[in-house]
Every structure is written in C-alpha cells, then in structure tokens.
Amino acid sequence: MRLAIVGGALQGMEAVYLSKRAGYETILIDRKKHAPALSLADEACVMDPIKDPDLAMRIFSDCDAVIPACEELDLLKLLDSKLKGTGIPLLFDMRSYEISCSKERSNILMDKAGVPLPRPWPECGFPVIVKPSCQSGSVGVTAARNEEERQAGLKKVSELNDVPIVQEFVSGRSISIEAIGDGEKARAYVTTEVVLDRKYDCKMVRCNPNIISHEEDEMFRDVCRKTAELMHLKALMDMEAIDTPRGLRALEIDARIPSQTPAAIDAGSGINLLKELVDCAMGRAPSGKDARRAGVYEHYVFRNGILSTSGEKEFGHIRNPRICAGLFGSDRMITDYEPGKAEWHATVITEGRDEADADRKRMAVRERMICESEAKVFDDGSPELI
Numbered sequence: 001m002r003l004a005i006v007g008g009a010l011q012g013m014e015a016v017y018l019s020k021r022a023g024y025e026t027i028l029i030d031r032k033k034h035a036p037a038l039s040l041a042d043e044a045c046v047m048d049p050i051k052d053p054d055l056a057m058r059i060f061s062d063c064d065a066v067i068p069a070c071e072e073l074d075l076l077k078l079l080d081s082k083l084k085g086t087g088i089p090l091l092f093d094m095r096s097y098e099i100s101c102s103k104e105r106s107n108i109l110m111d112k113a114g115v116p117l118p119r120p121w122p123e124c125g126f127p128v129i130v131k132p133s134c135q136s137g138s139v140g141v142t143a144a145r146n147e148e149e150r151q152a153g154l155k156k157v158s159e160l161n162d163v164p165i166v167q168e169f170v171s172g173r174s175i176s177i178e179a180i181g182d183g184e185k186a187r188a189y190v191t192t193e194v195v196l197d198r199k200y201d202c203k204m205v206r207c208n209p210n211i212i213s214h215e216e217d218e219m220f221r222d223v224c225r226k227t228a229e230l231m232h233l234k235a236l237m238d239m240e241a242i243d244t245p246r247g248l249r250a251l252e253i254d255a256r257i258p259s260q261t262p263a264a265i266d267a268g269s270g271i272n273l274l275k276e277l278v279d280c281a282m283g284r285a286p287s288g289k290d291a292r293r294a295g296v297y298e299h300y301v302f303r304n305g306i307l308s309t310s311g312e313k314e315f316g317h318i319r320n321p322r323i324c325a326g327l328f329g330s331d332r333m334i335t336d337y338e339p340g341k342a343e344w345h346a347t348v349i350t351e352g353r354d355e356a357d358a359d360r361k362r363m364a365v366r367e368r369m370i371c372e373s374e375a376k377v378f379d380d381g382s383p384e385l386i
Contacts (some may be wrong), residue, residue, distance in 0.1 A: 001025065001277065004063040006049065006056075007070030008035025010259035010316050013334065014214035015069045016040040017263055018274035020323060027059060037069070039320040040334075050078055060088055063279060067091040069257055071136060073101075089281040091233035093181075096255035100237065103165045104133040106253050113226035115239075115250045117167070121150075124168030130154060132162035138200070142163060143169060156198025172244040175211060176261050177224045178273055180280050181233030187286060188221040188228070189276075190269045192261045194240075198293035207258050207268025208355040212243055220248060227253060236277050259296060260312060267295025267331065267351045268358075294358040295351050300369065303343045307370055308379035310345070318345040328368040329361070339372075 001024040005015045008030030015357045016037050019026045023211065028041035028243050038044040054144035060066050066088060080094040108374035110117060121128055130153025132140040140160050142153030156259055157164040174194040181188045191211045195204035212220065224239045231237075237255040262273040271288035279286055301310040318336050327333045328348075335346035348365050352358030370378055 001065075002027070002063045003278075004029065004060050004066040004122075005029075005037070005041065006066065006068045007036035009070070010312055011069035011257050012037035013040060013321070015067055015257055015261055015274060016258045017323065017334065018266065021266055022063060022272050022275040022278075024274075024278075027063065029056065029059065030371050034319060035203070036316065036318045036321055038191055040323060050075055053082060057082060057086075060086075063088065065089040065091055065281060067257060067274075067277075071256060074271075091235060091257075091277050091281055093233055093255055094315050095236060096231050096233045096235065099231055100255040101136075101255045102133050103131065103252060105165050107165070107229055110223070110227050110239075110250055110253065111314065113223055113230050114250050118170050118249045118251070119168045121168075123168035125168040126150075130157060130159045130166075130167050131165050132160050133382050134162050135160060139317055158178070165184040170242045170244050170249045172242045174240065175243055175248070176205075176221070176238050176240050176258075177220055177235060178238045178258070178261065178265070179228040179233065179274050180273070180286065181228045181231075182280055183234040184229070184231050186225050186228035186233055187276075188224040189271060189273065189288075190265045190290060191217050191220055194261070194265050194303060196382070197309060197311040199311055199313075201313050202260055203309045203311050203381075204296065204298040204301075206294075206296055206355070207261075207264040208358070209290075209292045210355060211268045215324045216243075216248060223250070230326065231255070235281075236273065263347075263349060264297040267297060267349050268293055269295070280311075290358035293351060294354060295349065296358050296362050298348050300346045300348060301344075302337075302341075302346075302369075302373050302375065305374075306379055307373060307375040307377070308367075309381060315345050315347060321345070328365045328372065330365045331361075354360040 003024045006029045025039040027043040029045045033046045079209040083090045127145045130142045144150040144153050177191050179188040193206040193211045194202050238258045239253050241250040263329045270291040276286045276288050299310045299315040323338050324333045330348045330349045337344040350358050350361040
C-alpha cells in the first residue's frame with residue numbers, strides 16, 4: 001500500500017505515523033521545505049499542487065490512495081476535483097468537510113441527531129461563548145460575562161464577515177470521538193480525553209476504557225454515529241465535547257483527519273484509524289477491535305535548561321523529527337532529540353495494561369528525560385480555572 005499525504009504539519013505527522021504503524025509506504029507533499037512530516041515519510045516532495053497540479057497528479061498516479069492532511073480550502077477543492085473519476089481514492093469527503101466548517105450548519109445537524117449541545121442564547125443566560133461560525137481554532141472567540149462583553153464579541157465576529165454563534169459557556173474535561181463512514185453507514189470508535197496546557201492548547205491525549213462512564217460512552221458513540229450517517233459521511237470525522245457536571249455537551253465536528261487523538265487511540269486500543277479509513281475506501285470491512293488497554297500521548301519541549309510539557313502548536317515547531325522506539329523507556333517517541341542538544345521537542349507515547357500502568361511508564365520516561373538532559377526545572381503548565 002502506497003499512500004500520498006498532502007500536508008506536512010501536525011496532521012501530516014499523524015498520517016505518516018499511522019501509516020508506518022499500518023506498514024504502508026508514504027510519500028509526503030508540502031510546499032514548505034521545513035515541514036516537519038517530510039523527514040518522517042519514506043519519500044518527500046517539496047511542491048505546491050495548486051501551482052503544479054500536473055506534477056501532483058503524476059505523483060498520485062503511482063499511489064494507491066491520497067489523504068489530505070491540511071485545511072486549506074483551495075487545495076482541498078483541487079484534490080477533490082482532480083482525483084474524481086481517476087480511480088485513485090481520496091480519503092476525504094469534501095461535502096462533509098464543508099458542513100463541518102460551518103458551526104451553524106453542523107449545530108443544526110447535530111441537534112437533529114440528538115446530540116446534547118450547549119444551550120443557545122438567550123435562554124442560557126450568562127456567561128456565554130460568542131464564536132464565528134466558519135473560523136477555525138480560537139479565531140474570533142470571546143467569553144462574555146455580561147451584555148457589554150457579548151456585544152463586543154458580536155462586533156469581533158462581524159469584523160470577520162461571519163455569522164455569530166452564541167451559546168452557554170460550559171466547562172469540564174475535553175473529550176473526543178472519531179467516526180468513519182461509507183456514505184450510508186458509519187462506525188464510531190473510541191473516546192479519548194484531550195488535556196490542555198496553560199494556553200488552552202492540547203498537550204496530552206489519554207485513551208482508556210474509563211474516560212467517561214459506560215452509559216455516557218454508549219450515548220457519545222451513538223450520537224456521533226447518527227451525526228455521521230445524517231451527513232452521509234464518506235471519510236473520517238471527529239466530534240469534540242465537554243464533560244460537564246450536567247453531562248456531555250458537544251462543541252463541534254470536523255470532517256478531516258485529526259492530529260493527536262488517532263495516535264493515542266492506536267496506543268490505547270490497538271485500532272489504527274488510518275487503516276480503518278483505507279479499508280473502508282477500498283470496500284473492505286473494518287477490522288479494528290478495541291483491546292481496551294491504555295495509552296498516553298504527551299508533548300514536551302526542552303529549552304534553556306527547562307523541560308516542560310507543551311501544546312501541539314509548540315510541538316509543531318519541531319524540525320527533522322524521527323520516530324524512535326524505546327527512547328527514554330517510551331514505547332515510541334516522535335522527536336528531534338540528540339544527546340547534548342540545547343533545544344528539542346518530543347511526543348512521548350506510552351502504553352499499559354490499564355491507565356495506572358501507562359501512567360507509571362509515562363512518569364518513568366519523564367524522570368529519565370529530566371535526568372539525562374540535566375534539566376534544571378520541570379514545568380507542567382495547565383490552564384487557569386475560569
């Protein structure tokens with residue numbers, strides 16, 4: 001199996017990592033010569049498919065499938081149009097992606113599927129979150145505790161020429177689940193917990209059978225599957241939610257390969273979501289079975305003699321990473337570490353029989369990193385409570 005991966009940032013690293021775990025050969029395409037996933041792939045090509053679509057198609061013609069690992073709309077539309085009718089599967093669903101890009105449209109869809117959502121304004125009262133419908137990440141998002149702040153949030157969204165979504169502010173643990181669909185039927189997979197750093201960026205993902213209660217887990221998988229089927233999903237999507245004291249509240253869906261959670265799922269359950277996606281595209285029945293073990297995926301950065309946990313954006317600054325088995329006692333690491341190096345990044349992946357076993361190994365790896373790098377300080381940042 002030879003897979004072309006378009007995009008060499010965080011999603012690209014995830015796709016290459018999962019490909020290696022599945023035994024696939026990879027060629028990575030990115031227009032930036034320092035894209036971190038380039039050093040992980042079997043072959044690398046620095047080029048822009050938008051500027052040279054003919055070269056891109058020549059590369060794709062020697063592949064069994066293509067997966068976009070990016071969120072640039074022009075590039076996604078080009079891949080969708082160029083590969084349509086070629087017989088080369090595109091592991092991506094443009095129609096579902098366009099739905100998930102609009103929080104307004106995806107909220108309507110999730111509500112129809114019975115997904116528990118944060119209450120809308122004005123019935124929710126303050127505090128609220130004001131966010132633009134079609135922006136990604138935290139762009140244009142405002143937390144408002146009164147009407148003056150709500151109006152300021154609405155103005156910020158208006159300046160982005162976007163539609164505002166105003167919902168109750170919900171707090172709790174962040175959780176996520178993925179689904180894969182064939183256009184008619186869908187399967188929801190494994191719940192993970194996403195742990196944030198002090199900048200509200202993901203620093204760790206946990207995967208084990210006890211993330212939430214059995215009843216909540218069944219419900220979460222059911223509403224994720226229903227949403228995917230209502231959308232006629234023909235690829236991969238994830239659903240993000242907050243585990244609040246009043247139960248789960250879903251925040252959004254994204255119909256593209258995510259970063260971080262699939263690698264944690266592979267470590268904790270033995271299910272490789274990329275392999276499941278390929279099998280689905282090839283008309284083969286999904287074969288992944290949950291081993292119900294535990295895995296932890298955690299980002300670190302060493303700089304100025306300080307070892308600290310880091311968010312994914314910081315980890316994205318890594319250069320020429322490699323995948324190492326056993327380094328510092330980990331099961332696997334994605335890292336640019338070298339002995340004596342003044343600055344390096346690492347994603348540490350540990351597996352265990354259960355959560356406690358995986359955590360014991362994780363802490364032992366951390367202690368070895370502190371000792372062998374002669375770190376003066378260890379910093380494990382977490383968000384301030386709101």
